[in-house]
Amino acid sequence: GAIERIGIEGTGGLGRALAEYLVSEHVEVRDVPPHKTSLRQRGRHEGKSDLLDAHRIAAETQRNDALAYAFKQSSPSAPDAVRDQISLWHNARTSLRKIRVQLIGEIDALIAGLPEHLRTQVPERNTARARINSIAELDTADVTDPIVTLRLQLIEHRTTMLRDVLTQDKTAEAELAALVTRTGSHLTVVCGIAARAAAEILLETGDVRRFTEAGFARFTGTAPIPASSGEGGKQPVRHRLNRGGNRRLNAALHRIAMIQLRCEPRARRLYDSAVSRGHTRREAMRILKRHLSNILYRTMFRDTQPPPA
Structure with missing residues (x-):
């Protein structure tokens, strides 16, 4: 029979290219969330394979008229370019935030292993930028121990990486602000x-x-x-x-x-x-x-x- 709609699992990921092509051919594409197919007897009864997953996606697409259109649209249409840019910058900023946390943790661990006369030169700071500034002021003129020297080199290397991450994060935040303005959002x-x-x-x-x-x-x-029952036609009480x-x-x-x-x-x-x-x-x-x-x-x-x- 005639194709009414096509369901794709992950129109924002691996299925994006196929979804874009089908939308350009004026085919109605629905985005099937992965948890929908996992509820349809995956694992316990039938197991998992590409063929079984395809059948589950097709069954969910045929059964569920409330599935979202591809690219989170309210009607069949191509992806929104500004929203795609927001997605890329948002994902980049999320990754930068994780890298920043990791680098700060590594720097703190390296500082904790320094001799006391060096460690006390780095007071606690609330922001990453303040920590970088305090590390840059370390007096290392009398350091001769090779282990301490290596720790200081690693601290300097991680600090340089952290500066770069903070710069990229600032750029990403500015780009996100500009893109939100472009959407006309209030x-x-x-x-x-x-x-x-x-x-x-x-x-x-x-x-x-x-x-x-x-x-x-x-x-x-x-x-x-x-979360209550027995009310008859009344509103639930709990x-x-x-x-x-x-x-x-x-x-x-x-x-x-x-x-x-x-x-x-x-x-x-x-x-x-x-x-x-x-x-x-x-x-x-x-x-x-x-x-x-x-x-x-x-x-x-x-x-x-x-x-x-």
Whole structure:
């Protein structure tokens, strides 16, 4: 019969080239998440092979009309160029952050092995840049021990690498800020959202028009899950924490909530009101995050609407 749609597992990864070709040929392409196919009897009953995986992807594509379109779009369309650039810079910055942590750990370990008269010249610093500056001021004129000399050489080498990483990270942050501005997003107007946080939210969300407001809350893991029965046609009386959804977006919402509790009076009032009604502090935080999810959705949705004539 006629092909209604094609499902690909990983349209943002190994399946991207195929997805781009099919979209250019006006074929409807759906992105099948890997966890969807793993739920369809992988391992316990049928095992795993390319043929079995292809069959599971096809079955999920045929069965599930709610699967996202390729490249996180709300309708069949090519990938967004600006979003792709955001993805590349965001991934680069994530890698740089991991390298920075590793280098700082190695430098600290090398410093810990220095003699006391050298080690005491490097006081504790809160930032990587301050640590680099303090290391550069070390007085090593009287060092003759070859082991200590080697440690100092390795410290200098790691410090040079750390300087380069910090420079690249600063460049990546500036590029992300410029790209967020190009998207026309107003997320940075919201208290607690810097350009890099806005970039991550835009990247993880894609085209927000593919969600409803409640659907976006489920996607971010901020919508509680019903956990009671026996109510008949009434609303459920008990809910539990939703541990699903996109955990990166959920973590971003948590950071925004923590900042708003310090800087935004309205968030503090909402939180205190929930506590005064008998909610625990964790439950009050979940209420605030659910509220922030709605704010993010409405802000991004307004950004997609054409300006009034």
